[in-house]
Structures are given as C-alpha cells and as structure tokens.
Amino acid sequence: MLHLGLLRQLHPHPDRATETPDWPLRFQALAGTARDHRLQAFYAAGAVTGDTPMSAVPLMALDVETTGLDPVKDGIVSIGLVPMRLDRIFASKSRHWILKPRAPLAAKSVTIHGITDSQIESAPDLIDILDEMLHAIAGHVVVVHCRALERQFLTGALRTRIGETIEFPVIDTMELEARLYRKKHPGLIARLFGHRQVSIRLAASRGRYGLPRYRPHHALTDALASAELLQAQIAHRFSPDTPLSTLWK
Amino acid sequence: MQDEQLEIADFLRRYPPFNELPEETLHHVASSVDVRYFKAGTRIVEFGEEALAWHVVRSGAVEVFRRNGTLYNRLTEGGYFGEFGLLHRKRVRFPAAALEDTLLYLIPEAVFTELFENNEQFADLVEIEDRTRLRQVVSRREDANQLMSATIDTLIGREPVMLERHSSALDAARRMTEEGVSSLLIVDKLHDAGPPPRMVGIVTDRDIRIRLVAPGLDYDTPVTEIMSSGLVSVEHKQLVFEAMLQMLRNNVHHLPVLKNHRPIGVIALSDIIRYESRNSLFVVSSIFRQHSVDDLAALTVDVRACFSRMVTEDASSRMIGSAMAVIGRSFKQRLLELAEEQLGPPPVPYCFLALGSMARQEQLIVTDQDNALVLDNSFDPARHDDYFKALATIVSDGLARCGYSYCTGGVMASNARWRQPLRQWEHDFTEWIDKPTPESLLNSGIFFDLDGVWGRTEWIDTLRSLISRKARGNSRFLACMARNALLRTPPLGFFKDFVVEADGRHSRAINLKRRGTAPLADLIRVHALAVGSLAQNSFERLHEIIDADILPRGRGQDLHDALEFVSMVRIRNQASDLAAGREPDNSIEPESLSEFERKSLRDAFLILGNAQKYLKFRYQPGRAN
Numbered sequence: 113m114l115h116l117g118l119l120r121q122l123h124p125h126p127d128r129a130t131e132t133p134d135w136p137l138r139f140q141a142l143a144g145t146a147r148d149h150r151l152q153a154f155y156a157a158g159a160v161t162g163d164t165p166m167s168a169v170p171l172m173a174l175d176v177e178t179t180g181l182d183p184v185k186d187g188i189v190s191i192g193l194v195p196m197r198l199d200r201i202f203a204s205k206s207r208h209w210i211l212k213p214r215a216p217l218a219a220k221s222v223t224i225h226g227i228t229d230s231q232i233e234s235a236p237d238l239i240d241i242l243d244e245m246l247h248a249i250a251g252h253v254v255v256v257h258c259r260a261l262e263r264q265f266l267t268g269a270l271r272t273r274i275g276e277t278i279e280f281p282v283i284d285t286m287e288l289e290a291r292l293y294r295k296k297h298p299g300l301i302a303r304l305f306g307h308r309q310v311s312i313r314l315a316a317s318r319g320r321y322g323l324p325r326y327r328p329h330h331a332l333t334d335a336l337a338s339a340e341l342l343q344a345q346i347a348h349r350f351s352p353d354t355p356l357s358t359l360w361k
Numbered sequence: 362m363q364d365e366q367l368e369i370a371d372f373l374r375r376y377p378p379f380n381e382l383p384e385e386t387l388h389h390v391a392s393s394v395d396v397r398y399f400k401a402g403t404r405i406v407e408f409g410e411e412a413l414a415w416h417v418v419r420s421g422a423v424e425v426f427r428r429n430g431t432l433y434n435r436l437t438e439g440g441y442f443g444e445f446g447l448l449h450r451k452r453v454r455f456p457a458a459a460l461e462d463t464l465l466y467l468i469p470e471a472v473f474t475e476l477f478e479n480n481e482q483f484a485d486l487v488e489i490e491d492r493t494r495l496r497q498v499v500s501r502r503e504d505a506n507q508l509m510s511a512t513i514d515t516l517i518g519r520e521p522v523m524l525e526r527h528s529s530a531l532d533a534a535r536r537m538t539e540e541g542v543s544s545l546l547i548v549d550k551l552h553d554a555g556p557p558p559r560m561v562g563i564v565t566d567r568d569i570r571i572r573l574v575a576p577g578l579d580y581d582t583p584v585t586e587i588m589s590s591g592l593v594s595v596e597h598k599q600l601v602f603e604a605m606l607q608m609l610r611n612n613v614h615h616l617p618v619l620k621n622h623r624p625i626g627v628i629a630l631s632d633i634i635r636y637e638s639r640n641s642l643f644v645v646s647s648i649f650r651q652h653s654v655d656d657l658a659a660l661t662v663d664v665r666a667c668f669s670r671m672v673t674e675d676a677s678s679r680m681i682g683s684a685m686a687v688i689g690r691s692f693k694q695r696l697l698e699l700a701e702e703q704l705g706p707p708p709v710p711y712c713f714l715a716l717g718s719m720a721r722q723e724q725l726i727v728t729d730q731d732n733a734l735v736l737d738n739s740f741d742p743a744r745h746d747d748y749f750k751a752l753a754t755i756v757s758d759g760l761a762r763c764g765y766s767y768c769t770g771g772v773m774a775s776n777a778r779w780r781q782p783l784r785q786w787e788h789d790f791t792e793w794i795d796k797p798t799p800e801s802l803l804n805s806g807i808f809f810d811l812d813g814v815w816g817r818t819e820w821i822d823t824l825r826s827l828i829s830r831k832a833r834g835n836s837r838f839l840a841c842m843a844r845n846a847l848l849r850t851p852p853l854g855f856f857k858d859f860v861v862e863a864d865g866r867h868s869r870a871i872n873l874k875r876r877g878t879a880p881l882a883d884l885i886r887v888h889a890l891a892v893g894s895l896a897q898n899s900f901e902r903l904h905e906i907i908d909a910d911i912l913p914r915g916r917g918q919d920l921h922d923a924l925e926f927v928s929m930v931r932i933r934n935q936a937s938d939l940a941a942g943r944e945p946d947n948s949i950e951p952e953s954l955s956e957f958e959r960k961s962l963r964d965a966f967l968i969l970g971n972a973q974k975y976l977k978f979r980y981q982p983g984r985a986n
Contacts, residue, residue, distance in 0.1 A: 199397065200395055200396075200397055200467075201395060201396035201397065202395055203366050203369060203394055203395055203396050204392060204393050204394060204395055204469075206364050206365075206366055207364055208364045208365075321398075321462055322401075322420065322421055322461060322462030322463070322464075323398070323420065323462075323464055324419060324420040324464060326368050327367075327368065330367060332364070332365075332366055332367070333366065333367060333368050336366055336368065336396065339396070340396060340398055340464060343397065343398035344398045344400070344462070347398060347399070347400040347403070348400055
C-alpha cells in the first residue's frame with residue numbers, strides 16, 4: 113500500500129532493527145583497533161553498562177549545525193555540548209565551538225544557523241578541537257534529537273580528517289517519540305480523513321511535554337532543548353530506575 | 362561568551378528582578394544557571410532540606426507551601442522561589458511542588474548570595490520580608506505627596522494653533538474662528554519637519570477687539586502689529602499654581618506651554634478656573650449654595666471630578682477619604698437644612714449621626730448611606746415621630762439621588778429602629794458591650810464608627826465616652842468583636858489572571874473593599890476599642906494602638922502601610938473606571954493590575970492575614986487583656 117511505502121521512507125531510523133551492541137565490550141574492542149590516539153583514549157575511558165539505572169547515567173546532550181543536509185558535501189559549522197544527569201542539566205557547563213567547515217557556507221544555511229563567513233574565518237577546524245571534544249564526551253552517553261543526522265556528519269567529518277570513524281552509545285529523543293507515534297499504522301478512518309501524522313520534530317515534541325519554545329538552530333540551544341526533552345520523556349514515560357538499555361542504541 | 366546559553370539570558374532579561382541588572386551581571390547569572398524539568402504533581406523541594414539554589418520558573422506553574430502544608434503562593438513563568446531558605450540558615454523554608462509540567466532554572470546559592478549582597482536594587486526587589494517591601498512602596502508615595510499638585514500639561518486640551526508672522530489680522534481672526542480658539546501663536550515660519558517654529562507672539566480675542574477694531578485699523582494690518590510680543594510662557598512640568606501666578610503677575614489670560622522649547626499648547630485662565638472648581642473646598646461651598654435636591658444631585662459630576670483630581674495629584678488615601686467624607690457630610694447637612702425649611706423646626710432637639718466609612722473619614726465615591734438619629738430624651742413617638750420620620754426620609758431619598766445608595770442592611774434614620782432617644786442609644790450600646798453575642802454584634806459593629814453630623818453633636822461625645830469606658834479591657838466583648846472581624850479574609854494572591862484563594866481555588870475578580878480595606882478597618886477597630894481609643898479614623902486609631910504598645914513591634918506600621926496601599930489601589934481603580942466612563946465599583950480584575958501592584962497587594966494580604974491570626978490569639982475568650 114502506498115502509505116506503507118511512504119511511512120518507510122519517512123522512518124527516522126532505517127537501521128532500527130539492528131541490534132544495540134554491548135557497548136562496554138564494543139569499546140574494549142575498539143580501543144584495541146582504533147589507530148588515532150584520540151579515539152584510543154576515548155574508547156579506553158569505557159562505556160556505562162546497559163543495566164545501569166537512568167538516574168546513575170552520566171549524559172551529554174549534543175547538537176551539530178551544518179552547512180547543509182548532505183553529509184557527503186556539507187560540513188559542520190558548530191557543535192554544542194550540554195552535560196546532564198536525570199535530575200539536572202548542567203547548562204552552566206555548556207560547551208560551544210564554531211568550526212571552519214571544509215565545505216563553503218551556503219547563503220541558505222546561514223539564514224538558518226546564523227553563523228557567517230566572517231565568524232568562521234578565524235574558527236578552528238574540527239581536528240583542532242577533536243581532542244577536547246572527545247575528552248568532554250568520554251564516559252558519557254550522548255543525547256541527540258535524530259541521531260542519524262548527527263552520526264552521519266560526525267562520521268563523514270572524521271573519515272576525511274583521520275581516515276577512521278567513531279561509534280558511541282546514543283539516546284535519541286526523536287526515536288523515543290517515534291516509539292509512541294510511528295509504531296501503529298494510521299487506522300482506515302484516519303487515512304480516509306487524511307489524518308495528519310503527529311510531528312516528532314524537536315519543537316513539536318517539546319510542546320507535548322509543556323516545554324517552552326526556543327529559537328532553533330543554535331547548536332547550544334538545540335542541545336539544551338534535547339536535554340530538557342529527555343528529562344520530560346523519562347518523567348512522563350519511564351522512571352529513574354529504568355535501565356539504560358531500554359533507551360540507548 | 363561563546364559557551365553561553367542564549368535562551369537563558371534572553372529569558373531572564375524579560376523579568377524582574379533580572380531586568381534591572383547590568384548586562385554584564387545578567388550574563389554572569391545566565392551562565393551559572395542549571396535546568397530541571399518537573400512533571401505536574403511532583404515535589405520540587407522539601408522543608409528542611411539543604412537550600413542549594415534559587416528557583417526561577419521558566420515555564421509551567423509551581424505551588425509553594427507553608428510548613429504546615431497550606432498554600433503560600435502560586436507562581437508562573439518568571440516567578441521565583443527559594444530566597445527565604447537561601448537567606449536563612451541555607452535550609453528550605455517553603456516546600457514546593459509542580460502544579461503543571463514545569464521547567465525550572467536553578468541559580469546556585471553562591472551566585473544568588475553574591476547578587477543579593479552586591480546589588481542593592483536586586484536585594485530590594487527580592488527582599489524576603491514582605492512588610493519591608495510594602496513599607497518602601499508606601500513611604501515612596503508619601504514623599505511624592507509633598508509635591509501634591511497637578512502639572513500644567515494636564516490642562517492642555519489640544520495642540521496649539523499657529524500662524525506665520527506675515528499673515529494679516531483678518532487671516533488670524535478667520536483661523537481662530539475656524540479652529541474655535543481664543544488665542545493664536547504667531548511664529549516666524551511653519552515647517553513640516555526640521556527645527557521647531559520660533560514663537561514671536563500671541564494674538565487673543567481681546568487683542569482683536571482692543572488693538573484692531575477699536576482703533577479702526579484695516580483688516581489687512583499685519584498680525585505682528587496687533588500681537589503681544591515679549592512672550593511670557595510656562596514649561597509643561599510646572600505646577601498649575603505657578604501658571605496662575607504668572608497670569609496674575611503679567612496680567613495675561615493666555616500662556617503658551619513649552620516642552621523642549623517647542624510650544625505644545627496654550628492654557629487660558631478659564632482652564633485654570635475650571636480646574637480649580639474641582640477642588641473639594643469648592644465642591645463643599647457649592648453644596649451649601651444649592652436650593653433643591655435636584656440641584657444637589659447635579660453636583661455628583663463635580664464630586665467625581667474632585668475625586669479624580671485628588672487621585673491625579675497623588676493625594677494619600679487618608680486625604681481623599683476625608684475630603685470625600687466632608688463632602689458627604691455637607692450633603693447631609695444641606696439636605697437637613699432643606700428638610701427643616703420644608704417641615705418647620707424640630708419638635709425636640711436631635712442629632713443626625715453618620716456611621717461606618719463616613720464616620721471613619723474613609724469614604725470613597727462608591728458608598729452606602731449609613732446614618733441614624735439620636736433624639737432628645739423628651740421624645741414622644743406618638744407626638745414627634747411623624748416629623749422625624751419625614752425628616753429622615755427626605756435626607757435618605759436625597760442622598761440616594763446624590764449617589765449615596767440606600768443601606769442594604771437598613772441602617773438608616775428612616776428605619777424606626779435607628780431613630781431613638783439618647784437614653785435608648787445608651788441602653789443599646791450598654792447591651793451590646795455588656796452582653797455581647799457574635800450575632801448581636803454582627804449587625805451592630807457599624808455603630809462603633811460614629812460621628813455627629815448635625816444638631817446636638819455633643820451627644821455623640823457622650824456616646825463615644827460610654828463606649829470607650831465600657832469596651833476597654835472587656836474581654837468577652839472584645840472576643841466577640843474579634844470573632845466578627847475574622848469573618849472576611851484576604852485572598853492569597855494572584856496567579857495568571859486569577860485571584861488565588863487560601864484554599865487554592867481561583868476567582869475572576871476581587872472585591873478590594875470586602876477582602877481588603879473592610880477587614881483591615883474591622884481589625885483596627887477591635888484593637889482601638891481594647892485600648893479605649895476615642896478616635897474613629899483607622900489611621901488615627903492605629904496611632905493610638907501603637908502608642909498603647911499592644912501589637913508586636915512594627916506590626917502597627919505594617920497595618921498602616923497595608924491599609925494605605927489597598928485603599929489606593931481601590932481608589933485608583935475607581936478613578937480609572939470614571940476616566941473610562943464606567944460606573945466605578947470595588948471589584949478588580951487581576952488583568953488590570955500591574956505586576957508591581959499584584960506583588961504589593963499580596964504583601965498587604967499577607968500582613969492582613971497575619972494580623973488576623975494575632976487578633977484571634979490576643980482576644981481569644983477567657984484571655985485577660
């Protein structure tokens with residue numbers, strides 16, 4: 113049926129069926145195989161085990177802004193990090209980097225993220241801050257809204273710079289919303305009446321939990337927005353005792 | 362600054378007390394903020410736990426409780442809580458819970474303390490003691506009262522009409538006729554934009570008569586030949602009084618009003634006369650010049666104008682209350698004169714009594730007539746009552762025509778029960794005081810504010826000293842009066858566009874008389890009776906109560922401030938009703954209150970609530986006073 117094909121196409125995570133790895137084991141293995149010393153150190157810091165209750169998991173909300181939507185052609189212009197726990201978002205410890213992408217800035221993307229040529233003129237390359245960034249993330253479970261996008265851009269950027277890619281455990285707040293709103297096929301009536309799909313984009317998802325409207329497309333704001341969304345999702349649908357394995361990928 | 366969360370700074374900048382902070386400090390605070398989400402119904406902080414942060418509501422709604430679990434406050438976006446704990450032993454004093462799904466900004470204790478200690482304005486705004494804050498508000502107003510007078514710009518009705526200097530006298534006369542004005546400013550040149558025109562003179566109706574027509578000059582005479590130059594002008598923020606002096610000193614009837622060297626209007630002597638006619642003394646004297654109820658009723662407009670004028674002049678509630686009481690009293694006196702003219706001299710001496718707010722000199726424009734008659738002891742109902750019934754009816758009906766509605770409780774001299782010889786009044790007061798029941802006092806409470814308006818007013822002194830003698834230290838009577846004074850309670854505060862009641866329910870509007878000034882006056886009356894005060898006005902009573910030292914330290918001043926502030930909000934609300942052409946009342950919708958008024962009203966309600974608790978404790982039955 114037509115809508116099925118459409119649904120599959122819209123599905124946020126084509127790889128959803130793939131098994132979540134045993135992250136601590138996976139990190140041990142990667143620490144041995146990685147060639148770049150920064151990656152080695154990152155993996156050697158280890159990963160939290162899947163049976164850890166959410167209340168004890170160190171988390172790091174992350175967002176990247178890019179020159180466009182194509183991970184092959186476009187590059188990263190900024191990265192925001194906000195460390196958090198289930199009971200507190202350490203906005204005061206936020207980190208933000210403006211980066212010089214290897215792809216030129218398109219005028220269209222400038223209107224979205226507001227970062228201009230003159231700002232990136234003196235900005236560092238991702239490789240210059242990689243150590244600092246990986247150091248900040250090491251030991252944390254990353255929180256993003258739509259992990260596919262973040263992952264593809266980070267992977268692409270690293271491959272061109274160090275010839276290796278990176279893997280780490282992620283909680284995807286968009287996927288947590290998709291579990292509620294993308295599981296069931298719309299009923300016949302809903303289809304006949306052209307029932308609109310519930311949006312699982314960041315702003316719409318936040319609205320459902322009573323979270324305020326933020327100006328989107330600033331890496332720090334979006335990271336904070338995902339952090340708050342995760343707290344709300346767990347407060348409403350899970351519990352502090354929920355094991356990490358229920359949520360991560 | 363790259364690592365700063367812009368949303369947090371932007372949010373804080375929109376709300377007090379952060380909007381008063383220097384930009385640099387604001388960024389410092391914003392970058393210290395941590396965040397936490399609370400689902401509706403979950404607890405945020407518990408009593409006694411370590412106070413680690415100051416909480417600001419980013420979105421949602423929060424309820425703050427007293428230690429005993431009763432509601433203390435309800436907050437929404439921009440509200441804050443936790444300062445009590447941070448400033449006292451670093452322990453949470455007021456537990457809190459999320460009423461709706463809520464996002465909180467947490468400002469760490471160290472940053473809060475630093476702000477509080479280094480930024481006086483910030484400290485004032487979040488000041489922990491509600492009473493201290495209200496004291497500042499009221500004393501700031503009291504300072505302003507010393508300047509009590511309106512400024513000239515309030516008299517300007519329209520932009521000035523101007524004409525260029527090389528026009529003719531005919532042009533001037535035509536222009537004045539078209540515009541319907543009695544004066545014209547003459548300027549060197551009129552520009553659409555650029556520098557303001559320079560005034561070279563003024564032409565008035567009188568100039569055309571005296572300088573043009575009488576000497577028989579041609580209509581083509583340049584306007585500059587008949588104008589007055591060497592202009593006398595006033596600045597827009599000068600006092601009306603000063604404008605009047607200028608006119609007298611220079612013998613002119615028109616004055617251009619300047620603002621930044623630009624003429625913004627012209628005021629005429631007639632404007633000043635019209636303004637002065639709204640003076641309360643003027644209203645009183647015109648009351649005594651009227652010869653019929655119809656004429657008196659027509660003065661209602663002037664009474665209201667006088668009220669509005671006092672509000673714009675920043676008069677205190679006490680000044681307004683006593684001016685309105687004097688006016689009300691004058692209406693009664695004039696009506697009684699007119700009634701005696703109509704009915705002939707009274708068969709026995711009498712005294713006409715004012716009760717309630719008028720006796721306390723706390724009258725506003727929306728008010729009942731509460732009155733009574735004290736008759737000579739030789740009064741014989743069979744022979745004399747027809748006269749007094751007719752007299753009372755004339756007064757009562759007349760007052761109703763003049764805007765003082767009939768008392769719904771029937772406390773009027775037209776009611777035979779309240780038309781009694783002095784002997785009977787003495788007996789009534791003795792009964793009320795010596796054999797009190799809350800029921801008997803419920804209806805007679807109003808008689809403990811009494812004032813003689815007309816006739817044998819010395820009898821009222823007799824009654825007042827009787828009350829003072831018997832009530833003082835009479836614990837049974839005071840306990841009953843106290844019980845009745847607790848029947849009307851204040852609400853808790855405001856939440857969104859609602860009034861929050863102590864039990865957490867919401868209402869759309871608040872009657873500031875019933876929930877504010879009336880319970881305050883009731884409470885003050887009980888203390889006043891306890892100390893044997895003869896005063897009637899609540900502020901005067903408070904002075905005597907403070908002198909008698911029966912309240913905990915500072916609480917008398919708190920009550921004074923609370924009464925002044927609530928009264929002024931009530932008064933301003935009535936004045937803005939009048940200005941908007943609505944019938945004024947005592948009901949206020951929270952959306953018409955500023956954030957500042959809401960906060961200060963809540964402070965006043967807290968003071969009233971605490972004072973009621975103290976009243977209950979102090980006059981509990983059986984306790985020696």
